[in-house]
Amino acid sequence: xxxxxxxxxxxxxxxxxxxxxxxxxxxxxxxxxWYQQSLDQGLQFLIQYYNGEERAKGNILERFSxxxxxxxxxxxxxxxxxxxxxxxxxxASSVGTSGGRDTQYFGPGTRLTVL
Amino acid sequence: QQQVKQSPxxxxxxxxxxxxxxxxxxxxxxxxxxxxxxxxxxxxxLLIAIRPDVSEKxxxxxxxxxxxxxxxxxxxxxxxxPGDSATYxxxxxxxxxxxxNLFFGTGTRLTVIx
Numbered sequence: 001x002x003x004x005x006x007x008x009x010x011x012x013x014x015x016x017x018x019x020x021x022x023x024x025x026x027x028x029x030x031x032x033x034w035y036q037q038s039l040d041q042g043l044q045f046l047i048q049y050y051n052g053e054e055r056a057k058g059n060i061l062e063r064f065s066x067x068x069x070x071x072x073x074x075x076x077x078x079x080x081x082x083x084x085x086x087x088x089x090x091x092a093s094s095v096g097t098s099g100g101r102d103t104q105y106f107g108p109g110t111r112l113t114v115l
Numbered sequence: 116q117q118q119v120k121q122s123p124x125x126x127x128x129x130x131x132x133x134x135x136x137x138x139x140x141x142x143x144x145x146x147x148x149x150x151x152x153x154x155x156x157x158x159x160x161l162l163i164a165i166r167p168d169v170s171e172k173x174x175x176x177x178x179x180x181x182x183x184x185x186x187x188x189x190x191x192x193x194x195x196x197p198g199d200s201a202t203y204x205x206x207x208x209x210x211x212x213x214x215x216n217l218f219f220g221t222g223t224r225l226t227v228i229x
Contacts, residue, residue, distance in 0.1 A: 031215070043217075096215075103164075104161070109158050
């Protein structure tokens, strides 16, 4: 158990809908990362937050957004869903220090299925 | 564009054998190279990591070899066991900026036959 929790575990929805994925980082971790894992794209970095502020952005679609709250949990919002958004979405957390020694711990993931 | 290239895609090894997975990168700014292990239905878990100031790091049966000039690194699993059967991902990041997001390879599915 990595200490990172994600809810829900599974999510099935229809095209055009909007969903919210939730992540609680490990105690003491200030950084949260979101990754998407799909069969054709592999593990892709979406976005990183550090102590409430966006720190880095990857290949995140404009239909997707995220935020990190004062209690450090994070939510990933996916809107106008398309079939191709079906994937595993992982949250990872780390202490968030720069310059080294910053291990990312991954949660169990949320499996999103868009029908 | 895949920033980290990984091979092979799949690997079958006999119990007790050596499993070798290779990765290559282009961005010389990468300064942290972890390997993650993922079992079905689970999130990736850090296995071992290396920084470019050393050429090799060993932890138990797992060894990373790093060739900075060739921009390549590899994972060696000695005395492979059936319990090692999983998908392995190499990754790279630029820790110096504080944006420690990981660029992953495409993964290698390892099967260790008893």
